[in-house]
Amino acid sequence: MLATPGTPVESHCPYCALQCGMSLTPRAGAPGTAGAAVPGVPEVQPRDFPTNRGGLCQKGWTSASVLGASDRITVPLVRRSLLTGADHPTDSADGFAGSAGWSDRPAGSADEARRVSPLVPVSWDVALDLVAGQLAGIAAEHGPEAVAVFGGGGLTNEKAYALGKFARTVLRTPNIDYNGRFCMASAAAGMNRSFGVDRGLPFPLADLGGAQAVLLLGSNLAETMPPAVQHLAGARAAGGLVVVDPRRSATARLAGDPASGGQAGANASAVGQAGGSGRADGAGAGAGAAAAQGVHLAPVPGTDLAVLLGLLHVVLAEGLADRAYLDERTTGFDDVARSVAAWWPERVETVSGVPTADLRRVARLLAAAAPVHGGTGAYVLTGRGVEQSTQGTATVTAAINLALALGLPGRVGSGYGAITGQGNGQGGREHGQKADQLPGYRKIDDPAARAHVAAVWGVDPDSLPGPGLPAVQLLKSLGAVDPEGVPAPGRPRALLVHGSNLVVSAPNAGGVIDRLRSLDLLVVCDFVPSETALLADVVLPVTQWAEEEGTMTSLEGRVIRRRAAVRAPGEARSELWIIAELARRLGAPETLAFPTDPAVVFDELARASAGGPADYSGLSHARLDADEADGGPGLFWPVPAQAEHVSDAQVPPVTSASDTSPTALHPGTPRLFLDRFGTPDGRARMVAVDHVGPSDDVRPDAPFYLVTGRVLQHYQSGAQTHRVAELERLVAEPYVELHPVLGFRIGVPDGARVRLTSARGRVEATARWTDAVRPDTVFMPFHWSGVGSVNQVTTDATDPISGMPEFKVCAVDVSMVDVPAVDVPAADALGRRGTLTKELST
Ligand SMILES: Nc1nc2c(c(=O)[nH]1)N[C@H]1C(S)=C(S)[C@@H](COP(=O)(O)OP(=O)(O)OC[C@H]3O[C@@H](n4cnc5c(=O)[nH]c(N)nc54)[C@H](O)[C@@H]3O)O[C@H]1N2
Numbered sequence: 128m129l130a131t132p133g134t135p136v137e138s139h140c141p142y143c144a145l146q147c148g149m150s151l152t153p154r155a156g157a158p159g160t161a162g163a164a165v166p167g168v169p170e171v172q173p174r175d176f177p178t179n180r181g182g183l184c185q186k187g188w189t190s191a192s193v194l195g196a197s198d199r200i201t202v203p204l205v206r207r208s209l210l211t212g213a214d215h216p217t218d219s220a221d222g223f224a225g226s227a228g229w230s231d232r233p234a235g236s237a238d239e240a241r242r243v244s245p246l247v248p249v250s251w252d253v254a255l256d257l258v259a260g261q262l263a264g265i266a267a268e269h270g271p272e273a274v275a276v277f278g279g280g281g282l283t284n285e286k287a288y289a290l291g292k293f294a295r296t297v298l299r300t301p302n303i304d305y306n307g308r309f310c311m312a313s314a315a316a317g318m319n320r321s322f323g324v325d326r327g328l329p330f331p332l333a334d335l336g337g338a339q340a341v342l343l344l345g346s347n348l349a350e351t352m353p354p355a356v357q358h359l360a361g362a363r364a365a366g367g368l369v370v371v372d373p374r375r376s377a378t379a380r381l382a383g384d385p386a387s388g389g390q391a392g393a394n395a396s397a398v399g400q401a402g403g404s405g406r407a408d409g410a411g412a413g414a415g416a417a418a419a420q421g422v423h424l425a426p427v428p429g430t431d432l433a434v435l436l437g438l439l440h441v442v443l444a445e446g447l448a449d450r451a452y453l454d455e456r457t458t459g460f461d462d463v464a465r466s467v468a469a470w471w472p473e474r475v476e477t478v479s480g481v482p483t484a485d486l487r488r489v490a491r492l493l494a495a496a497a498p499v500h501g502g503t504g505a506y507v508l509t510g511r512g513v514e515q516s517t518q519g520t521a522t523v524t525a526a527i528n529l530a531l532a533l534g535l536p537g538r539v540g541s542g543y544g545a546i547t548g549q550g551n552g553q554g555g556r557e558h559g560q561k562a563d564q565l566p567g568y569r570k571i572d573d574p575a576a577r578a579h580v581a582a583v584w585g586v587d588p589d590s591l592p593g594p595g596l597p598a599v600q601l602l603k604s605l606g607a608v609d610p611e612g613v614p615a616p617g618r619p620r621a622l623l624v625h626g627s628n629l630v631v632s633a634p635n636a637g638g639v640i641d642r643l644r645s646l647d648l649l650v651v652c653d654f655v656p657s658e659t660a661l662l663a664d665v666v667l668p669v670t671q672w673a674e675e676e677g678t679m680t681s682l683e684g685r686v687i688r689r690r691a692a693v694r695a696p697g698e699a700r701s702e703l704w705i706i707a708e709l710a711r712r713l714g715a716p717e718t719l720a721f722p723t724d725p726a727v728v729f730d731e732l733a734r735a736s737a738g739g740p741a742d743y744s745g746l747s748h749a750r751l752d753a754d755e756a757d758g759g760p761g762l763f764w765p766v767p768a769q770a771e772h773v774s775d776a777q778v779p780p781v782t783s784a785s786d787t788s789p790t791a792l793h794p795g796t797p798r799l800f801l802d803r804f805g806t807p808d809g810r811a812r813m814v815a816v817d818h819v820g821p822s823d824d825v826r827p828d829a830p831f832y833l834v835t836g837r838v839l840q841h842y843q844s845g846a847q848t849h850r851v852a853e854l855e856r857l858v859a860e861p862y863v864e865l866h867p868v869l870g871f872r873i874g875v876p877d878g879a880r881v882r883l884t885s886a887r888g889r890v891e892a893t894a895r896w897t898d899a900v901r902p903d904t905v906f907m908p909f910h911w912s913g914v915g916s917v918n919q920v921t922t923d924a925t926d927p928i929s930g931m932p933e934f935k936v937c938a939v940d941v942s943m944v945d946v947p948a949v950d951v952p953a954a955d956a957l958g959r960r961g962t963l964t965k966e967l968s969t
């Protein structure tokens with residue numbers, strides 16, 4: 128149901144996992160409101176929601192403009208050379224809103240006609256028949272595993288679920304994984320191993336407000352979730368905010384440190400800026416806040432594990448552990464205690480550069496905040512800075528061990544959490560688009576899980592494939608030929624991409640682009656011509672957030688509703704419809720249903736999840752709507768269908784006022800682990816881990832650390848935010864942060880063009896001098912493509928347990944670029960499929 132003009136629709140921001148509440152008001156009289164033929168851009172206003180409390184960041188404020196992007200894809204596109212005569216479009220057809228179409232460009236390397244053939248608009252029937260025909264042919268000749276699927280943590284729960292079901296039942300391929308492998312995999316692996324359940328924050332975010340200390344490892348919350356900073360106010364006031372980051376990030380400045388004079392609000396330039404239009408960013412997000420209090424530790428990149436082992440060493444050596452809690456609620460403590468014995472502070476300082484005095488101070492500060500010592504509570508939180516590492520799972524484990532030793536997890540007002548990143552980064556890892564997983568966070572190799580889900584789907588459990596390859600290995604395995612050009616049977620030859628811009632965001636992106644090139648068929652669903660869409664054989668236009676219904680699961684595990692406010696432009700369709708149409712064309716029997724109504728898909732998802740760790744069986748769109756209308760507290764999973772089915776009920780069952788049935792509804796689980804952990808014996812497992820260091824360490828020919836991350840104004844690959852003029856104006860080009868001492872030493876002045884070279888490739892950008900980075904380290908955000916794409920340089924080495932790539936740290940050489948390279952689109956720079964340029968209409 129679409130909104131009427133002037134009537135606000137309550138929904139959430141399309142971008143990050145904070146899922147700030149916003150209301151979308153279709154403009155009165157504007158096109159795109161109910162009954163109108165073309166899309167509109169609704170007005171965005173923040174609304175009060177527990178994570179953002181009325182705040183939005185610049186991306187949220189400007190998010191609606193992407194709905195009306197001038198190069199929005201509005202019809203299916205196919206390489207002309209793949210079409211038979213009858214399918215050719217008319218010359219006047221135009222697949223892009225507001226553009227004059229796309230023209231051919233001379234071929235870079237013309238060894239394959241298809242690679243240089245332009246993308247042309249076609250009807251849905253032509254596009255879907257072509258995709259289904261090619262997929263069927265490839266699977267018939269090379270086996271079902273020759274078709275692979277790549278999903279995304281931005282997809283709604285319904286889409287992620289439908290995609291996993293489609294892959295396992297129609298394509299019957301094991302090869303499905305998603306970009307959450309780049310994002311959440313190490314946190315997930317660590318939490319599953321230690322707690323038996325992976326919900327990023329096992330408590331509501333607002334709980335942080337009462338804590339006396341918060342240890343933030345590798346998270347730049349002040350730029351990546353600005354409105355969330357208000358939840359740190361209590362810890363800051365108590366002098367207990369500890370930020371671990373090799374950079375003095377905007378978040379580190381909230382903790383204050385000697386180099387910035389311990390000043391409050393020093394982060395104003397990063398978080399306090401007002402989107403260029405006088406708007407305030409997240410409420411209380413830094414500027415003007417009370418005197419910043421806390422500690423900033425700036426370890427050598429990739430040495431956080433040593434720091435955590437050292438912190439636990441001090442806690443144990445000084446008798447600060449919560450022994451009663453350890454005895455009652457954990458196993459494995461003795462092993463862990465032995466393993467940290469060798470990490471005395473002086474050794475940690477040698478490895479990480481963190482002074483022993485700081486280490487002791489932080490250990491004592493955290494212990495003092497712990498309930499066992501009469502504190503009001505402490506949290507240990509991790510972000511991508513420590514998780515995107517070949518020892519990411521080990522580092523998360525060490526963070527959990529520290530929290531357990533202090534008696535924090537499973538206590539109201541204390542705990543461990545991982546700060547989930549993408550909009551549906553939490554739900555996206557629960558419903559079956561992950562290589563090793565079935566809906567409800569079930570394991571695909573568990574016979575009972577297979578039987579349950581197969582029964583919901585109406586298929587034989589034996590017909591379900593087993594685990595597939597995790598993302599980085601999957602991408603490396605793609606292609607009809609191997610990297611040496613030799614035909615290689617058994618590799619995936621077709622790839623369907625839903626919600627990821629791999630060309631920009633995958634590690635060692637040059638290699639990924641080569642693998643994408645070597646496919647027989649690349650199909651990309653997107654709403655804008657991302658760099659990955661520009662490499663595709665078929666591009667299918669999809670709806671965006673404000674044009675569709677569904678659910679998302681926030682970083683706290685709260686299941687929330689996404690609602691449609693405007694109509695989608697042209698022929699853009701929901702992925703649910705695309706999946707259903709492909710399933711039908713691929714001969715799925717009537718009994719194998721692919722509903723297109725998100726509420727109906729959700730009901731099936733709920734049944735499939737019943738009894739799994741992420742149990743949504745007590746939820747429906749109607750219940751979520753009613754809870755919100757009643758001003759309810761929100762519903763956090765697990766929410767089993769029947770209250771009595773919950774083994775770990777933390778709150779007494781309630782009957783909803785809006786529900787007339789006599790059955791008690793489960794109220795959801797805002798706080799996990801209060802009585803027991805999700806392990807078979809109910810105790811948290813402490814696992815001994817050790818520090819090894821980054822896979823690509825500094826050496827004479829690559830003497831500097833490169834760390835990568837984000838900037839406030841841009842989101843991920845930039846496919847969306849580069850299309851927002853206001854954000855582009857604020858951060859217009861790729862840049863590299865380097866310390867003035869380094870700049871002097873190697874002769875790279877501020878503002879010069881600088882080149883970073885690694886064993887994989889090179890990247891060029893503008894040098895920005897700042898003393899916020901260590902002199903041995905450079906920092907670059909990953910939001911750009913082409914010569915400014917830092918993932919041309921990053922390593923694709925992965926964590927042995929989680930499969931997560933080491934985005935955060937690698938070794939580079941840094942040099943001055945004398946002659947600026949010509950900045951060309953990524954696809955074109957690679958001299959093949961990128962044969963399209965957009966002609967600007969004049
Ligand atoms: N503006 C913006 N916000 C976003 C996103 C975005 O693209 N843009 N993306 C969303 C998503 S998907 C995610 S996953 C989150 C990510 O949110 P964060 O984890 O906060 O983001 P990053 O900037 O990737 O990394 C955080 C910090 O890690 C530091 N770091 C790098 N190497 C190391 C190291 O070895 N040790 C330590 N301790 N720190 C290190 C970096 O300097 C950086 O300041 O943000 C979400 N929010």
Ligand SMILES: Nc1nc2c(c(=O)[nH]1)N[C@H]1C(S)=C(S)[C@@H](COP(=O)(O)OP(=O)(O)OC[C@H]3O[C@@H](n4cnc5c(=O)[nH]c(N)nc54)[C@H](O)[C@@H]3O)O[C@H]1N2
Pocket residue numbers: 279280281282283306307309310311511515548549624625626627628629631632633634652653654655657669670702835836837842843844845846847909917918921934935
């Ligand atoms: N060097 C470096 N690289 C990194 C990281 C880092 O810190 N450093 N961080 C990594 C992390 S944490 C992440 S999460 C990844 C993210 O990187 P990507 O996976 O590339 O994520 P996005 O840029 O959000 O790309 C999403 C794409 O899908 C489209 N899209 C959005 N919603 C939908 C939808 O509902 N359906 C479809 N079909 N398309 C949609 C968008 O237009 C966009 O083109 O990047 C990773 N890469």
Ligand code: SF4
Pocket residue numbers: 140141142143144145146147179182183184185186187188351352353354
């Ligand atoms: S913090 Fe995240 S959810 Fe909130 S407005 Fe910004 S991008 Fe959107």
Ligand SMILES: [Mo]
Pocket residue numbers: 309310311548549
């Ligand atoms: Mo992410």
